[in-house]
Amino acid sequence: xxxxxxxxxxxxxREILGDFFPADxxxxxxxxxxxxxxxxxxxxxxxxxILEMKVWLEPDILRNKxxxxxxxxxxxxxxxxxVYEQEIAAGDLRxxxxxxxxLYPVLGLQDPFLQKLFADDLKNQDYRRLAAGFKPRLxxxxxxxxxxxxxxxxxxxxxxxxxxxLSLGWSLLGEDEVRELLKKAMEKI
Amino acid sequence: MVKVWRQTILNKxxxxxxxVLLALTLLFSGCSSSLQKAKLHLAAAQERERSFRTDEAxxxxxxxxxxxxxxxxxRPSAQAYLLRGLAExxxxxxxxxxxxxxxxxxxxxxxxxxxxxxxSLYGLAVSFQxxxxxxxxxxxxxxxxxRGRFSPVVRAALGRMIDSQLELLPSLPEKEQEKxxxxxxxIVEKALELDPACxxxxxxxSQLLSHQGKYRESFEAAVMARELGLxxxxxxxxNDNQIVFCYRQLKESLTGESWTEFSRAxxxxxxxxxxxxxxxxxxxxx
Numbered sequence: 001x002x003x004x005x006x007x008x009x010x011x012x013x014r015e016i017l018g019d020f021f022p023a024d025x026x027x028x029x030x031x032x033x034x035x036x037x038x039x040x041x042x043x044x045x046x047x048x049x050i051l052e053m054k055v056w057l058e059p060d061i062l063r064n065k066x067x068x069x070x071x072x073x074x075x076x077x078x079x080x081x082x083v084y085e086q087e088i089a090a091g092d093l094r095x096x097x098x099x100x101x102x103l104y105p106v107l108g109l110q111d112p113f114l115q116k117l118f119a120d121d122l123k124n125q126d127y128r129r130l131a132a133g134f135k136p137r138l139x140x141x142x143x144x145x146x147x148x149x150x151x152x153x154x155x156x157x158x159x160x161x162x163x164x165x166l167s168l169g170w171s172l173l174g175e176d177e178v179r180e181l182l183k184k185a186m187e188k189i
Numbered sequence: 190m191v192k193v194w195r196q197t198i199l200n201k202x203x204x205x206x207x208x209v210l211l212a213l214t215l216l217f218s219g220c221s222s223s224l225q226k227a228k229l230h231l232a233a234a235q236e237r238e239r240s241f242r243t244d245e246a247x248x249x250x251x252x253x254x255x256x257x258x259x260x261x262x263x264r265p266s267a268q269a270y271l272l273r274g275l276a277e278x279x280x281x282x283x284x285x286x287x288x289x290x291x292x293x294x295x296x297x298x299x300x301x302x303x304x305x306x307x308x309s310l311y312g313l314a315v316s317f318q319x320x321x322x323x324x325x326x327x328x329x330x331x332x333x334x335x336r337g338r339f340s341p342v343v344r345a346a347l348g349r350m351i352d353s354q355l356e357l358l359p360s361l362p363e364k365e366q367e368k369x370x371x372x373x374x375x376i377v378e379k380a381l382e383l384d385p386a387c388x389x390x391x392x393x394x395s396q397l398l399s400h401q402g403k404y405r406e407s408f409e410a411a412v413m414a415r416e417l418g419l420x421x422x423x424x425x426x427x428n429d430n431q432i433v434f435c436y437r438q439l440k441e442s443l444t445g446e447s448w449t450e451f452s453r454a455x456x457x458x459x460x461x462x463x464x465x466x467x468x469x470x471x472x473x474x475x
Contacts (some may be wrong), residue, residue: 076437
C-alpha cells in the first residue's frame with residue numbers, strides 16, 4: 001500500500017471512530033495507533049485482545065525494581081541521561097523512581113497506546129512533562145475509552161478497522177516498520 | 190532421498206493434523222451440549238496458554254464461559270458451575286468465580302468449596318490493596334501464595350505479594366531487606382518445585398535475585414522464563430529488559446575467563462532469539 005492509500009485509510013478510520021469520542025479527544029489516535037500495531041504484531045489472530053483495553057493496563061509486571069535497574073534505565077538512554085543528569089549523578093532515587101514509573105511503560109516496554117498518548121512529549125523529548133502528566137492524562141484517556149466502549153457499535157467498529165488494515169497486506173511487515181509508517185502517516189492526518 | 194523422507198514426514202503431519210481436526214469436529218457435532226462445548230473451549234484455552242498464545246486463550250475462555258452459562262440456564266449442575274468458575278478465574282473475574290464455585294460446592298462438587306474460599310480471599314485482598322490497606326492485603330496474599338491449592342490463585346497471589354513487599358523494601362534496614370529477600374526467594378523456589386515449567390515463577394525469581402545483586406543467577410532465571418513463555422506481552426518485554434540489564438551489570442563486573450564464557454553463552458541465546466545485538470531485543474525499535 002502506498003502512502004496516499006495509508007493516509008486515506010487513516011483519515012477514514014479517524015472519521016469513523018470520531019463518532020465515539022469527544023471533539024478534542026485524547027484517546028482517539030492512541031486507540032487507533034495501538035489497535036493497528038497490535039493487529040499486525042498478533043497477525044490477526046488476536047483481534048479479541050483489542051477488545052480488552054482494560055487488561056493490558058493491569059499491573060502484572062513487578063513494578064518495584066532494584067535501584068540499579070532504575071539507574072541503568074536512565075543512564076542507558078542518552079536523552080534521559082541528559083534530562084535527568086543531576087538526579088543520576090546524585091543517585092536521587094526519591095525523584096527518579098516516580099519518573100521511572102511513568103517512563104518505563106512508555107520507553108522501556110514500548111506500549112503503543114502510551115507512546116501515541118504521549119507522542120508530543122516524546123517528540124519534544126520533554127520527559128519531565130510526560131512524567132508529571134502521566135497519571136491524569138492516562139486516566140482522562142481511559143475514561144474516554146470507557147465511555148466509547150459503552151456504546152454498542154464501538155468495539156465491532158474498531159475490530160472492523162483492524163480487519164481492513166490487515167487485509168491490505170500489513171501483516172507482512174514487522175512491528176518496527178509498522179510503527180514507523182503509522183507514526184509518520186498519523187502526523188500528516 | 191532426504192526430500193522423499195521430508196515429504197513423507199510432511200504428509201504424515203498433514204494427515205495427523207487433519208485427523209485431529211476431524212476428531213474435534215466429530216466431537217463437537219456428537220457432543221452438542223453446551224457443557225461439552227464449554228469443556229472443549231476450556232481445554233483449548235489452556236493449551237493456547239501453554240503455548241504462549243494468551244490472547245487466543247482469553248477469547249476461548251470467554252466462549253467457554255458463554256457455553257457454561259447456556260448450560261446453567263438449561264440444566265444447572267455442579268459441573269456447569271465449576272466450568273463457569275474456571276473460565277471466570279482465568280478472566281480475572283474473582284467475585285463471580287467465587288460465587289460459581291460456591292454454587293458448585295452446594296450441588297456436591299467437594300473441591301469447589303476450597304477453591305471458592307481461595308478465590309474469595311484473593312478478591313478480598315485485592316480490594317484491601319486498592320483501598321490502601323497494604324498490610325492486611327500482603328498477609329492474605331502471603332497465606333494464599335504459601336498454602337493455596339488452586340494454582341491460578343497461587344500464582345496471582347505470589348506476584349501481588351512480592352510486588353507489595355518490594356515496595357516496602359527500601360524503608361527496611363539493610364539486614365531486614367536481605368532476610369526478606371531470602372525468605373521470598375524460598376517461597377518462589379517452593380512454588381517452582383511444584384510447577385517447574387511455570388515461566389512466571391522463573392520471572393519472579395529473576396527479579397528477586399537481581400534485588401540481591403545476583404546477576405548471573407538472575408540472568409539464568411530470566412532465560413528460563415523466556416524459554417518457557419510468559420503469559421503477557423509486557424511481562425515478556427520486562428523480562429527481556431531484565432536480561433539486558435543483567436548483561437550490562439555482568440559486563441562491568443566479570444573479567445577474564447568468566448566474562449569470555451558468559452559472553453559466549455549470551456551470544457548463543459541472542460542469536461537464537463534473533464536479537465539485533467546484545468542490548469536490543471527483537472521487539473525494540475532501533
